[in-house]
Amino acid sequence: xxxxxxxxxxxxxxxxxxxxxxxxxxxxxxxxxxxxxxxxxxxxxxxxxxxxxxxxxxxxxxxxxxxxxxxxxxxxxxxxxxxxxxxxxxxxxxxxxxxxxxxxxxxxxxxxxxxxxxxxxxxxxxxxxxxxxxxxxxxxxxxxxxxxxxxxxxxxxxxxxxxxxxxxxxxxxxxxxxxxxxxxxxxxxxxxxxxxxxxxxxxxxxxxxxxxxxxxxxxxxxxxxxxxxxxxxxxxxxxxxxxxxxxxxxxxxxxxxxxxxxxxxxxxxxxxxxxxxxxxxxxxxxxxxxxxxxxxxxxxxxxxxxxxxxxxxxxxxxxxxxxxxxxxxxxxxxxxxxxxxxxxxxxxxxxxxxxxxxxxxxxxxxxxxxxxxxxxxxxxxxxxxxxxxxxxxxxxxxxxxxxxxxxxxxxxxxxxxxxxxxxxxxxxxxxxxxxxxxxxxxxx
Amino acid sequence: xxxxxxxxxxxxxxxxxxxxxxxxxxxxxxxxxxxxxxxxxxxxxxxxxxxxxxxxxxxxxxxxxxxxxxxxxxxxxxxxxxxxxxxxxxxxxxxxxxxxxxxxxxxxxxxxxxxxxxxxxxxxxxxxxxxxxxxxxxxxxxxxxxxxxxxxxxxxxxxxxxxxxxxxxxxxxxxxxxxxxxxxxxxxxxxxxxxxxxxxxxxxxxxxxxxxxxxxxxxxxxxxxxxxxxxxxxxxxxxxxxxxxxxxxxxxxxxxxxxxxxxxxxxxxxxxxxxxxxxxxxxxxxxxxxxxxxxxxxxxxxxxxxxxxxxxxxxxxxxxxxxxxxxxxxxxxxxxxxxxxxxxxxxxxxxxxxxxxxxxxxxxxxxxxxxxxxxxxxxxxxxxxxxxxxx
Numbered sequence: 001x002x003x004x005x006x007x008x009x010x011x012x013x014x015x016x017x018x019x020x021x022x023x024x025x026x027x028x029x030x031x032x033x034x035x036x037x038x039x040x041x042x043x044x045x046x047x048x049x050x051x052x053x054x055x056x057x058x059x060x061x062x063x064x065x066x067x068x069x070x071x072x073x074x075x076x077x078x079x080x081x082x083x084x085x086x087x088x089x090x091x092x093x094x095x096x097x098x099x100x101x102x103x104x105x106x107x108x109x110x111x112x113x114x115x116x117x118x119x120x121x122x123x124x125x126x127x128x129x130x131x132x133x134x135x136x137x138x139x140x141x142x143x144x145x146x147x148x149x150x151x152x153x154x155x156x157x158x159x160x161x162x163x164x165x166x167x168x169x170x171x172x173x174x175x176x177x178x179x180x181x182x183x184x185x186x187x188x189x190x191x192x193x194x195x196x197x198x199x200x201x202x203x204x205x206x207x208x209x210x211x212x213x214x215x216x217x218x219x220x221x222x223x224x225x226x227x228x229x230x231x232x233x234x235x236x237x238x239x240x241x242x243x244x245x246x247x248x249x250x251x252x253x254x255x256x257x258x259x260x261x262x263x264x265x266x267x268x269x270x271x272x273x274x275x276x277x278x279x280x281x282x283x284x285x286x287x288x289x290x291x292x293x294x295x296x297x298x299x300x301x302x303x304x305x306x307x308x309x310x311x312x313x314x315x316x317x318x319x320x321x322x323x324x325x326x327x328x329x330x331x332x333x334x335x336x337x338x339x340x341x342x343x344x345x346x347x348x349x350x351x352x353x354x355x356x357x358x359x360x361x362x363x364x365x366x367x368x369x370x371x372x373x374x375x376x377x378x379x380x381x382x383x384x385x386x387x388x389x390x391x392x393x394x395x396x397x398x399x400x401x402x403x404x405x406x407x408x409x410x411x412x413x414x415x416x417x418x419x420x421x422x423x424x425x426x427x428x429x430x431x432x433x434x435x436x437x438x439x440x441x442x443x444x
Numbered sequence: 445x446x447x448x449x450x451x452x453x454x455x456x457x458x459x460x461x462x463x464x465x466x467x468x469x470x471x472x473x474x475x476x477x478x479x480x481x482x483x484x485x486x487x488x489x490x491x492x493x494x495x496x497x498x499x500x501x502x503x504x505x506x507x508x509x510x511x512x513x514x515x516x517x518x519x520x521x522x523x524x525x526x527x528x529x530x531x532x533x534x535x536x537x538x539x540x541x542x543x544x545x546x547x548x549x550x551x552x553x554x555x556x557x558x559x560x561x562x563x564x565x566x567x568x569x570x571x572x573x574x575x576x577x578x579x580x581x582x583x584x585x586x587x588x589x590x591x592x593x594x595x596x597x598x599x600x601x602x603x604x605x606x607x608x609x610x611x612x613x614x615x616x617x618x619x620x621x622x623x624x625x626x627x628x629x630x631x632x633x634x635x636x637x638x639x640x641x642x643x644x645x646x647x648x649x650x651x652x653x654x655x656x657x658x659x660x661x662x663x664x665x666x667x668x669x670x671x672x673x674x675x676x677x678x679x680x681x682x683x684x685x686x687x688x689x690x691x692x693x694x695x696x697x698x699x700x701x702x703x704x705x706x707x708x709x710x711x712x713x714x715x716x717x718x719x720x721x722x723x724x725x726x727x728x729x730x731x732x733x734x735x736x737x738x739x740x741x742x743x744x745x746x747x748x749x750x751x752x753x754x755x756x757x758x759x760x761x762x763x764x765x766x767x768x769x770x771x772x773x774x775x776x777x778x779x780x781x782x783x784x785x786x787x788x789x790x791x792x793x794x795x796x797x798x799x800x801x802x803x804x805x806x807x808x809x810x811x812x813x814x815x816x817x818x819x820x821x822x823x824x825x826x827x828x829x830x831x832x833x834x835x
Contacts, residue, residue, distance in 0.1 A: 223831065328449040333500040337496055342495050346505050363485050364494050365482070365497075366482065366494070372616060423498050
């Protein structure tokens with residue numbers, strides 16, 4: 001009998017522009033980019049030069065501290081640009097695809113850890129504490145995979161999984177050779193490949209967002225204590241591992257959701273990691289009418305980018321919402337504002353029930369304040385951690401207290417919903433990210 | 445709408461760094477964010493969408509919740525004036541209301557001008573955005589003082605409390621004590637005769653701009669609670685309690701009517717602006733202590749009479765629930781509320797000096813709220829530490 005964990009705290013925001021369950025193809029030739037910043041906490045060292053020919057699976061850059069961990073090209077073609085920013089920081093390595101997808105062959109009989117580091121898939125592991133790229137020398141106590149994303153406008157993994165069940169199971173079984181695998185499944189999912197997955201412990205989570213966050217699942221199933229390490233991996237990346245093992249070739253094809261109120265026909269696209277966003281957005285957003293925000297990733301956790309941007313390595317969706325900076329709304333502190341969504345009953349959104357879909361823009365809708373109202377984070381933070389006190393400990397730089405309050409268990413994305421509801425408009429995800437970075441440096 | 449927006453956009457550069465009106469930037473920002481929802485959009489690396497609620501909205505709802513008590517308080521000021529002059533028969537409803545309005549309005553203006561003036565200055569000095577915390581305190585202050593408080597006293601007390609109880613700690617959200625109660629406490633200990641004195645303070649006895657009446661001779665009217673403290677609770681009867689519930693008794697401007705306060709409480713609880721945990725536990729704590737006092741014979745009044753007398757209800761609804769100075773953990777809120785109720789009734793019954801204990805009880809628990817939270821958070825910390833050593 002699968003264990004079911006009910007989560008009471010959290011919040012589902014019903015946004016307009018959910019993706020229809022159909023898959024469109026995009027043209028393959030074009031420019032692709034691998035962005036080192038997507039692999040948090042890694043120091044990149046470029047191993048190709050502009051003009052080099054690369055195959056799918058050839059390394060573009062490696063981790064300076066662990067050169068065996070490679071970050072490999074999703075396409076075959078010519079390296080067109082090694083983009084650097086201030087102080088020669090590596091921003092991206094771009095490859096002009098030749099459209100033939102000639103792939104390097106990997107020896108699938110070798111040790112699984114070596115295979116993953118060689119092929120570039122090890123870089124898709126994230127490690128907690130700190131929510132950074134995993135270290136191959138660590139011995140994690142478990143590997144957690146969450147098979148669903150509970151955030152609004154996110155990809156429905158069950159839909160993506162169709163036809164790839166064998167790859168998924170192969171991937172899970174491979175990870176099981178490294179450590180015990182925990183698979184988190186949503187109560188709304190019914191696919192056999194998930195509920196009856198082998199070589200792993202399946203736990204069903206029933207509750208609002210952020211129930212799909214792997215951090216919440218770790219906290220409920222097997223919380224991280226000081227000194228312990230847990231690795232996490234996205235479910236589609238598990239499919240990458242399965243494909244590699246079944247074919248001997250790297251194939252970083254994802255089915256991402258293009259969603260949001262500003263997308264004309266929200267649906268799924270078959271793309272590769274590092275895809276240029278213009279290829280999906282062409283004809284899908286109306287430019288010039290008013291400002292839109294293209295988000296690489298989810299509306300809650302993703303990064304603002306432009307139509308010219310590239311799909312981040314871990315991203316399973318691209319969301320497009322109105323920017324809202326051209327909106328002159330009067331007397332917001334007292335008007336009924338019927339089109340706005342709020343968890344507070346000082347607005348009317350509680351009247352319209354959960355069925356109403358909202359179009360929310362990117363405005364902060366208030367000024368940044370000190371924490372005034374209490375208990376806001378706790379209502380949407382389903383871990384046994386005092387979110388407000390942890391944030392205060394991070395702001396004041398009190399490392400001992402951060403440890404005591406459980407900073408090792410959290411990642412910035414776990415605070416996304418709390419940041420959404422916060423009436424003091426603090427940038428919680430940024431605060432947590434900076435806190436984790438400082439802590440990691442101190443503990444190194 | 446658009447004309448105003450365009451005008452603000454046009455004059456905005458004058459207030460920015462280097463503009464000739466830069467010294468008034470915080471004032472301009474304050475008014476701009478009052479008129480329009482800020483257009484700032486979220487930065488890269490933070491959440492892309494936000495809940496529409498902000499602190500301005502929530503604090504506005506506190507003010508709306510205060511309005512029934514404020515309007516009733518104004519009416520009651522006029523009513524008490526007519527009683528003092530012995531002319532109740534001739535006074536009209538609107539006559540009494542406008543009299544009270546004229547008596548209370550200067551206090552509201554003084555409180556806002558002094559308090560907001562300091563807030564704007566500090567915001568400008570610290571290059572911060574003006575914060576709206578004082579909008580609630582500014583209206584609370586005239587409601588918790590006697591109607592005859594001289595304006596200069598009020599101005600000094602507001603200035604002292606905004607500077608010493610709030611700004612030196614870092615502004616709204618960082619203060620330990622509720623600024624409105626500090627104002628009240630400052631007045632209480634600095635000018636005791638103007639605050640309780642010989643019981644002439646509770647009723648305004650001069651006519652204002654031709655409205656109201658001038659009492660023929662100095663009229664003394666103690667609050668029922670004050671009366672009870674000097675003469676014992678024996679003189680209590682049903683009419684006093686009924687009057688205390690409707691609020692037609694002498695007392696601080698906004699504190700007298702339990703019905704008007706209850707209307708505000710409903711709004712605060714429904715919108716979730718105030719914590720029901722705190723509000724209810726204050727009544728539970730106060731009720732328990734009142735019952736204990738009654739059972740042990742230390743007090744002659746019914747346990748629930750404490751709720752309708754003095755500032756108990758007002759304090760429980762509007763003061764104890766101030767989120768900044770109350771306990772912030774959910775368990776802590778129960779403890780915090782209960783202790784306020786217990787201490788308030790204890791001061792009332794056992795202390796011969798002060799008839800009212802609510803103000804002191806809340807200020808005392810403001811001081812202890814961090815300790816209560818510390819204990820709750822510490823339990824979580826030790827749970828985590830135990831979990832780590834168990835394995």
